[in-house]
Structures are given as structure tokens and as C-alpha cells.
Amino acid sequence: MGMGSLSDTDDDFNPEINTTPLVDVMLVLLIIFIITIPVINHSVKIDLPRATNQRDEIKPENINLSIDAQGLMYWNNETIDAAQMNARIAEASKKTPQPELHIRAERTTQYEKIVEIMAAAQSGGLSKIGFITDPQDK
Structure with a gap:
């Protein structure tokens, strides 16, 4: 007589799970982990020197180029003409x-005057161009 069998024939499916291979x-696995865990945690205590990793970041200067309604240009509050502007842009680049x-x-x-200045800056080699605006409270 078979254990857990509902019929007398041996051809029937046995619904019991054999847990012996699982155990x-x-x-x-338990034996492997018991052996390997002490090996993984083995380390040598060393007093290492401490170092800081701060970059010396040099901020680029800003060139303020102002244009009034008549088309006069001011390089950092100093009046200049187009030739001086091109020379200063080449020097700054x-x-x-x-x-x-x-x-x-x-x-x-x-x-048109603003576009001329942008084109001169681009052809002179300056790659960072920004516009300064004054917000209005309405």
C-alpha cells in the first residue's frame, strides 16, 4: 500500500511534493555561506591620509557691452567704436x-545694431553671449 495514494493502481499521479532535494x-548553500562569509569580511585596518577634492574653479570675467538708442557702444562703461570693439573681442577670446x-x-x-555686435562676437571667437534685460512691473 502506497502512502498518500487514493487508488490501488501505480499509474496514478502522486500529488505529494518530494522536499528531500530541496533540503x-x-x-x-548554508555550508558554502558559512565558509565564505568570514573570508569576505577579512580586511586590514589602515589609517589612510585624508585629502580634499575641491576644484579651483576660476570664474570667467563678464564683459558688459551696452548699446544706447543712438547706437553708441560702451565696453564696461567706456565708450568705444566698432573697430575698438572688434579688437577687444579678439583679445578677450x-x-x-x-x-x-x-x-x-x-x-x-x-x-540691426545688436545683430552686428553678435556677429562680431561670434566671428571674433566669443562663444558665450548673454542678454541683460530689466523686468518691468505691470
């Missing part, structure tokens, strides 16, 4: 780190 595998060009224009300044 064998778990015991082998050679600096490391490269300075940022901040353009400030009056509301009534012609757009």
Missing part, C-alpha cells in the same frame, strides 16, 4: 577661461 540544496559677453541694449535700439 539537500539548502544545506549545501584668447583669455582662459573665456569671458562672457553680456549685451544690454535700450528698448529703442535698432535690432
